Amino acid sequence: MSLTEMTIPDFQTIIDDFSFLDDWEERYKYIIDLGGQLAPLSDEELTDTNKVRGCASQVWLTFDDVDGGILKFRGESDAHIVKGLIALLIALYDGQTKADAARIDPKAELAKLDLQDHITPQRSNGLVSMIERIRAQTSA
Template sequence: MATNAFEDIVEDFEFLEDWEDRYRHVIELGKAMDPLDDALKVPATKVDGCASQVWLHPMIEGERFRFDGDSDAMIVRGLIAVLRALYNGIPVAEVPAVDARGELARLGLNDHLSAQRSNGLRAMIERIRAVASEHA
């Protein structure tokens, strides 16, 4: 069910044996994202439950789900980039059915994030699902 963009990340992770290299790769994915416009960093787009500042700006384009996001923490920007690869471009009706935890486990993220980061990641996924459910 994963997108091609997410499968590309999975392939990259298979070549990176050391977790520190994978961590750096996640950060690089975040650095490669365009920053979210400051005008979109408002309370309505802020995600509660994250240790750092996180904003997600979802968009429904036709029947497709898409979102942009940003954070003041580089690793979290990277996690947003990974979630964008997982969700962007799929039909909005399919968003709630994505097994994000299972897909992210393929990257080993569940085993290597702090409890705070894991909670923040869960909060981002819940926000994505909630927005998609409103528009499905």
């Protein structure tokens, strides 16, 4: 079991937790806390190959080969809120078969958190870039 499996709640739990938070300041803190639970990538993983283009912050995603076509990935960013967004994507996609992950509608799922109205356009564009990188991996 990886560190992310032990610490990042599933996506439905995150949705439920959001419903108990009264304002966006608390929700931002929650997202940042989720990101703080991610295991850091090693220096060897912080490569140009793993870097996600289109993000205002530095973002790296690594994908692990797992038998059975299960999507496993980890991520890192130099921005706390972006690490939290990576954690949200891990909660949404990690552990899914590639086929199931390819059927996820990330826009609809993330809309359940009302993120689109509460993150900057640059963060939103970066989130789209991360999703595109994950989706490319599910079709590989």
